[in-house]
Amino acid sequence: MPQPKVIVVGNEKGGAGKSTLAIHLATALLHGGARVSVLDLDLRQQSMAHFFANRRAWLDANSASAPMPVEHISSAELAxxxxxxxxxxxxxxxxxxxxxxFVLIDTPGGDTAVSRAAHGLADLIVTPMNDSFVDFDMLGVVDPVTLELKRPSLYSETVWNSRKIRAANSGRSIDWVVLRNRLAPTEARNRKRVDERVQALSRRVGFRVGPGLRDRVIYRELFPFGLTIADLSPTIKPVAMSLQHVAARQELRALVGSLGLSGAAGDELLAAQ
Known part of the structure; x- marks a missing residue:
């Protein structure tokens, strides 16, 4: 049987947008017609599990239909x-x-044995980070005087070790993409400094840098319904439609494209309507 593509959304710092990213990737892939399994390993937040529970309830209450993934694990049970x-x-x-x-795994904001096991199984590791040195500290350590990159962080070393073990065991590599999430709308000196360190670290430990999701209201206001911008249609529109939705759809298209998932996500389903 063909093997599924395993996508691990990982970052050992909380609040970086892992679950937001995971649910958007899952719904984009589902609308592309892919069979998607999701595993929520975040035992405390359980955001992805809550999202799909909300989705099921909203669709039932509104006699609507939208694709659903298969959930294979209970976060509460793991806890x-x-x-x-x-x-x-x-x-x-x-x-x-x-x-x-596809198997999509949302990991916790911390180092656990289960999270390390998930990273070792990944074909693609997606690491979102906010546009700040607070989040960059999860990837690399900078000199406090010069702000020059000193060394990779513990999380970067965890991913590096996972890639070495995977290559030794199967001869297959793990693609690692760091997404600059929640970027500020205007260029700033701090943003430029962070970008320079991210690029330097990418050359050192071997990840790609891609565009993430901006801090848009639409990404948050659809969560209680268990929906994302990939779901919005003439029959599914729990909030008033606006130009923000068009920009958000384009942003999601850019995201899945940067991860090499455009074909699987179905470009026509993510096109602005």
Missing amino acids: RASEDEALGRFEQAFGEAEASD
Whole structure:
């Protein structure tokens, strides 16, 4: 059987937009006709699990239809398990998910055994970061006087080790993309400084840099309904439509394109309507 493409959304810092990114990627792939399995490993937030529960409830209440992924693991169940039990449950769930075209894994904002296991299985690791040195600290350490890059961070080393192990075991590489998330609308000195350090670190540890999602209201206001801009249509429009939705759709298209997922996500379904 063909193997699914495994996408891990990872970042050991909370608040970087991992779950927002994961649900948008999932719905874009679903609207492209792909079979998508999702695994939510964020035991505290459980944002992706809540999103798809909201989606199911809203669609039922409004007699509407939209594609759904297959959920293979319960975050609440993992939270009650020991580390060994959690690893065993994750491995079982991942095995069940392999019948899909894509396995999308949302990881917690911290270092856990299950999160490390997920990174080791990835074909694509997507790391969102906000446009600040606070978030860059998760990727690399800078000199406090000169702001020059000193060394990669622990998370960068975790990804590096996952890539080495994956290459040794299967001969396959892991593509790592860092997304500049929630970019400020105007150019600023701090943004330029962060960008220079991100580019320097990308050359050192081997990730690509891509465009993320800006801090748009539409990304937040659709969450309670379990919907994203990929779902909006003449029959599904829980909020008033505006030009912001057109820009957001274009932004999502740029995102999936930078990750090499444009064909799977179905460009025509993400086109502005």
